[in-house]
Amino acid sequence: MTINEDSGSRKRRNISRGGGISRDIVTQRHPLNVKPSGNALIYNDSKLLAKKAHQLGDLHIFNDELLLDLLGFIDDEKDLKNLSHCSKVLYAFVYDEQLWRSLYMKKAFNELKIFKTKAPIYPLNISKWRGSWRKTMLGLNEEANLQLEENLLCSDVLFRPYQCSQINYKELFKDLIFEEELSWKLKETQNKKYGIKRISEDLLTNDLFNSKHYLKPFILTTDNKERWPTWTLDELCKRFANVQFRQEAVTWPLNFYSQYFAKNQDESPLYLFDCQSKAIKELSNEYKVPKIFENDLFKLFNTVTCRPDHRWLIAGPERSGSKFHLDPNFTSAWNANVSGMKLWIMLPPNIKPPGVGTDEDESEVTSPLGIAEWILSGFYNDSIKLALDGKCLIGITFPGECIFVPSGWWHSVINLEDSIALTQNFVPTGVLPQVLNFLKNKKDQISGFHLDDFIKSLKTFIKENPNIESREIFEKFLNDIANKEIDHEDIGELCSDDLNLPIYEFFIELIKQDENYNKILPNALEKLKQIEIEKLKNKPKTIVQSKIWDELTKQAIKTNKEPESAFSFNFEESDDE
Incomplete structure (x- = not known):
């Protein structure tokens, strides 16, 4: 992938009418003028290579990925800052957002151990989010206006995360959004090939759900405009500004997360996914579970007050979301959009998502680092191919819609806009x-x-x-x-x-x-x-030990010699062949 130097700050992103997306996606120019690795093949200038090596000093012997890994061992933000002042190239390496995000998490975890709390300490003496992890941890309001010489640093390791952080999903999926927005307004899915079916809440009874619809995803629609809450993050902040909510690896007050929510440079922004905050009980009284989802075997654990976590408030900025996963304990789930648009990619239990690997029991799941990387690597297009063969469903939920996720279905979610949602896990009788x-x-x-x-x-x-x-x-x-x-x-x-x-x-x-x-x-x-x-x-067949061999070896052990009928390899020190 290369950048056209005269193309300006942005190129139009093309989307194929077949539902897939073009792999030739070009984003804004990197703020420090870092270029993708492909440029080094075209502009192979020995003077530039020598200049880069000189600015890195002895560190030039390491490849880019290893160098970033080494920088990750530095556990003091002042040391990282001082190192970045050694040269422009080092500044570009230390500019990496993931480096600073990892440092924050490391320091938070250390304080967790020191103070013996169950969640990372807020806010590590940080009172304000400043738009990036680096600026926040260093207390910076402005960045240095630094530009690297053209093609001095060509590195996918540094360019790719920035590209992922700038991806414009609305432009990327504009054809799908157009079609799904029409489906939302008409309350009927237009994509009959692989769209997620929409069903009116008024037409779906408990018996119909438990006999016919509990095994396949669908989107529940309603004419009742008051069916779901209409919270915005600002409204929630007014009510719960200082309440601690869980955002993946951290726990922050909602007012601090709202600052991060409004402006960040993360490849995969932190996703608020909270079931333990003090606000959850209050918020749970402001909506009612659809009747077809009330039949829930895990409610039996309520009677003995040990029900597993099952109710979550979800909030995430545009570009946030969740990678492919299965819901816990083989439960089903419903997910209601309060605000924003969510893109859903869903596969049945017997189909592994493209780009995702698991062990035999599906206890370990491996996939690319983030959703944007998954898309840019071509795996979304692979999902479209599966969808055309009836092996994948793709759709978008809008405010007021509620999607049903059956037990065992793989699903990935992308927030196409700033979004807030509610979700609960439950066990229908059919999957007991x-x-x-x-x-x-x-x-x-x-x-x-x-x-x-x-x-x-x-x-x-x-x-x-x-x-x-x-x-x-x-x-x-x-x-x-x-x-x-x-x-x-x-x-x-x-x-x-x-x-x-x-x-x-x-x-x-x-x-x-x-x-x-x-x-x-x-x-x-x-x-x-x-x-x-x-x-x-x-289950794969294993080698069954021979009973005859067992008897022969037992005899050999008793007589302290090799069984006569057995074949053995003997390697002695004197053997040359």
Whole structure:
């Protein structure tokens, strides 16, 4: 990729009518005049190479990626600042936003350990967000007006993140937005090939949802303009300015996050995704869950006050979003737009998203660093190809619309505008066997339950129900945990293998005692057996040790010699061949 030096600050981005996007995307010129690596192939000037090496000094022996990694070990912002003053090229390396963001996170984590808090300390003696991590940590209001000589520094490592931070999604997806905006106004999806179907809330009953629609995504529409809240971030800030909300790896007061929200230079802006703040309970009283999503088996955990995290407020600036993931504990979810537009890319459980790798149990997911990088690498176009084959759904939700995300569906979300949303996870009756399988056979992936709540609930439940079938299992767990330090930590951050949390058994007992759900349990357990049998059938075959060989080796051990009928390799020091 190269930049046309006479093209001005921006080129028009082309979008193909087939739904894919052009890979030839050119963004604003880098503020320091860093160029993509492709320019070095065209402008291969030995004088420039020598000048770059001179400005880097002994550091020139490292490639760009390794040099940035080395700079990441510097744990003092003043040292980084002083190093950047050594030369223009070093200034360009130290200008990297991810470097300063990582330094902030490192310092926050260190203070977390010192003060023994559960979230990074705010604000590391920082009172104001100044538009970038570097300016904020150094207390700068203005940047030096520094420009590198043409093609002095050609580096994708430095240019690519800036390019990703400047991507204009509205321009990039303008054809899709046009089509989906029409669908929103008409309350009917126009893209019949791979669009996400829209269904009126008035036409969808509980029976219809639980029998037909619980396995595939759809967008719930409504004529009721007061169906969902109309919060803006400014309105929420007036109510909860100093309340701490979680934004991925940090926890900030909402008024500080609103400053970051309004102006940042991140490749992947921080996404507020909070379920623990003091404001959540208050906000939850200002909306009502759609009736078709109220039938929720995980509500049984409410009766014993240990329900896993399931209700979130979401806020993110334009360009923020979430990479491909599966919802926790094999739950389904609904997500209602309060403001802004969200692009959804969704794939069924048996189709892996392009550019995403997982292990066999899908406990580890690897993908490009950010959403923009995923798109620029061509993976969005690969998703379009899958969509045309019926293996992917793509759509946009607008204010007042609510999307349903079925259990096990991969999904990635991009905020095309500054957005606020509500979401809740739940368990429809139709997926009970799969949820039981998850809780029983994927204990190391369970999350959202809190250890202190779980233990208190279990003790109370045993006391009130002394004759339950799983009593012995529960008491063993409580004995094993008796001498451990207990806190409100998410069990997803603990070692489930050591604790052997009996969440599956507890869930079974709760279903047995509920007159609405106990009738469906036998059938669900039978289907669970079928899932486990099918898993064993598909498990890769392992080498079975020969019984004859076992007997021969046992004899050899007894007589302290090699079995006569066995073949062996002997390598002695005297052997030359």
